[in-house]
Amino acid sequence: MMKGMKRRDVEGRSAGGGMAPRRAFGGKTVYGARVGILVLDSPYPRIPGDTGNALTWPFPVLYKVVRGATASRVVGGKAKGLLGAFLDNATELVEMGADGITTSCGFLSLYQAELAAHCGVPVAASSLMQVPAVAGLLPPGKTVGVITVSASDLTAEHLTAAGAPTDTPVVGADGWPFLEEPKDTRPAIDIAHCEDLVLNAGRDLVARHPAVGAVVLECTRMVPFASALSAETGLPVYDIYSFVSWFHAGLAPRDFGHPGSAPGDWREL
Amino acid sequence: MDKAVIEKVDLEGQAQPSRIAYGGKTIYGARIGILMMDTDFPRIPGDLGNAETWPFPMLYKVIRGATPKRVNTDREGWILDAFIEAGKEMVADGAEGLTTSCGFLTLYQADLAAACGVPVAASSLMQVPFVERLLPPGKRAGILTMSTDILQADHLASAGIAPDTPAQGCQDGKEFPLVMRRGDQFMDVGLSEIDVIEAGEELVRRHPEVGAVVMECTNMPPFARTLSERIAMPVFTIYSFLTWFHAGLAPRDFGHPGSAPRPWRER
Numbered sequence: 001m002m003k004g005m006k007r008r009d010v011e012g013r014s015a016g017g018g019m020a021p022r023r024a025f026g027g028k029t030v031y032g033a034r035v036g037i038l039v040l041d042s043p044y045p046r047i048p049g050d051t052g053n054a055l056t057w058p059f060p061v062l063y064k065v066v067r068g069a070t071a072s073r074v075v076g077g078k079a080k081g082l083l084g085a086f087l088d089n090a091t092e093l094v095e096m097g098a099d100g101i102t103t104s105c106g107f108l109s110l111y112q113a114e115l116a117a118h119c120g121v122p123v124a125a126s127s128l129m130q131v132p133a134v135a136g137l138l139p140p141g142k143t144v145g146v147i148t149v150s151a152s153d154l155t156a157e158h159l160t161a162a163g164a165p166t167d168t169p170v171v172g173a174d175g176w177p178f179l180e181e182p183k184d185t186r187p188a189i190d191i192a193h194c195e196d197l198v199l200n201a202g203r204d205l206v207a208r209h210p211a212v213g214a215v216v217l218e219c220t221r222m223v224p225f226a227s228a229l230s231a232e233t234g235l236p237v238y239d240i241y242s243f244v245s246w247f248h249a250g251l252a253p254r255d256f257g258h259p260g261s262a263p264g265d266w267r268e269l
Numbered sequence: 270m271d272k273a274v275i276e277k278v279d280l281e282g283q284a285q286p287s288r289i290a291y292g293g294k295t296i297y298g299a300r301i302g303i304l305m306m307d308t309d310f311p312r313i314p315g316d317l318g319n320a321e322t323w324p325f326p327m328l329y330k331v332i333r334g335a336t337p338k339r340v341n342t343d344r345e346g347w348i349l350d351a352f353i354e355a356g357k358e359m360v361a362d363g364a365e366g367l368t369t370s371c372g373f374l375t376l377y378q379a380d381l382a383a384a385c386g387v388p389v390a391a392s393s394l395m396q397v398p399f400v401e402r403l404l405p406p407g408k409r410a411g412i413l414t415m416s417t418d419i420l421q422a423d424h425l426a427s428a429g430i431a432p433d434t435p436a437q438g439c440q441d442g443k444e445f446p447l448v449m450r451r452g453d454q455f456m457d458v459g460l461s462e463i464d465v466i467e468a469g470e471e472l473v474r475r476h477p478e479v480g481a482v483v484m485e486c487t488n489m490p491p492f493a494r495t496l497s498e499r500i501a502m503p504v505f506t507i508y509s510f511l512t513w514f515h516a517g518l519a520p521r522d523f524g525h526p527g528s529a530p531r532p533w534r535e536r
Contacts, residue, residue, distance in 0.1 A: 237517060
């Protein structure tokens with residue numbers, strides 16, 4: 001049946017079973033958490049679905065809070081003066097065990113190139129980087145629309161750094177509460193109000209730009225409302241959850257078990 | 270849309286938000302329709318054509334007569350029309366997006382999307398520019414394909430891929446490419462793995478600038494994990510591409526407190 005083919009070895013690995021070596025390789029401290037997440041310094045609640053809620057992820061992740069990187073400094077202030085802090089924290093995540101880096105803010109497309117160059121690992125800094133990939137899926141004549149926390153702060157520079165066309169339709173969820181300086185150490189947010197803001201922005205986006213055929217959510221806090229937004233607009237909705245799940249699928253390809261998988265060496269990237 | 274805001278009063282006299290469910294198609298819950306070429310070689314778990322591969326339901330449709338040779342080598346003209354017809358049927362059945370069983374079908378991307386009116390993720394190759402953006406400056410995404418004899422400039426151009434992108438085929442392998450080419454009904458998976466891994470290692474040996482690999486072929490994902498470990502690089506496949514595609518077509522409901530009672534619809 002097997003056409004009489006000779007079995008060959010791949011570096012000490014026999015093709016047909018037997019007691020193949022199963023060497024495990026080290027080189028870092030923590031294993032199994034492939035994605036490291038740089039989180040903005042904010043006391044506002046991060047509910048399931050939000051990048052900063054660990055329950056969001058169907059795989060383990062590593063977190064590092066970038067102290068001093070408040071939402072207002074990153075969104076309104078173009079993250080000026082914070083690059084060093086982001087790079088240092090990213091390095092720590094990689095040293096601990098992360099094989100790729102992401103962030104908790106879509107405006108950090110600005111730091112994509114610097115983060116990747118500095119850390120030497122793949123970086124998925126911003127959900128906005130999905131815009132060209134989503135555009136490639138759509139029928140001719142359809143475009144991708146973006147919903148952001150602040151349309152006035154989202155500049156051509158942010159879009160270009162993410163590889164998104166500068167004429168991408170963008171709508172802001174005006175009044176997004178997380179941008180204000182918190183008055184309290186345990187601030188409370190009405191999630192129903194946040195959902196309203198996102199759904200209204202979605203209605204506005206499709207009303208003003210009828211050619212929009214899919215939505216990308218810039219903000220990592222909008223993910224919990226993606227499902228409702230998709231049902232409301234009838235459009236696919238991509239967010240940091242879809243982006244980082246895809247990122248993870250490349251960093252740690254799934255082992256599908258028998259018969260595609262055989263005993264062999266074990267290592268992370 | 271008007272029904273969405275109608276409030277009902279339940280038995281206890283409490284106002285309840287509307288949970289109207291909307292129809293418009295026959296089958297629900299399977300968001301992606303897979304257009305399958307006509308093959309009968311084994312498709313093991315991890316292969317796009319094995320339904321167990323997917324963590325969510327899929328719709329499948331086989332285009333009879335569309336063999337790999339007729340599609341990729343002879344490029345017979347009737348096949349695109351047959352794919353479009355089958356794609357439209359799957360959309361009518363319930364698919365919200367379409368894909369195909371062959372990475373070379375970037376060639377059908379624009380025509381399928383235009384004719385069927387839904388998002389299309391025709392080929393794993395469409396990930397190449399997407400992956401490249403993740404990498405440190407100077408690093409490239411490399412393509413691992415069934416055959417660099419088949420992979421032509423028009424495949425790359427239709428997926429928005431730079432023509433100088435590093436690529437390696439496994440057409441010289443002793444098992445994997447022969448099984449597919451001949452249409453064998455049995456395959457030595459161990460030998461096939463060697464063919465794919467050796468081609469992947471050759472890719473990074475010949476092109477040190479490669480920082481991540483994209484597998485063109487939908488039969489390769491079972492070997493992505495092993496290749497990733499051996500070359501110490503991320504490996505993207507049709508599996509990563511379609512799980513991403515699906516995540517946008519059917520965004521996850523994360524439950525309380527982000528999720529509230531509301532109308533239900535798939536399109």
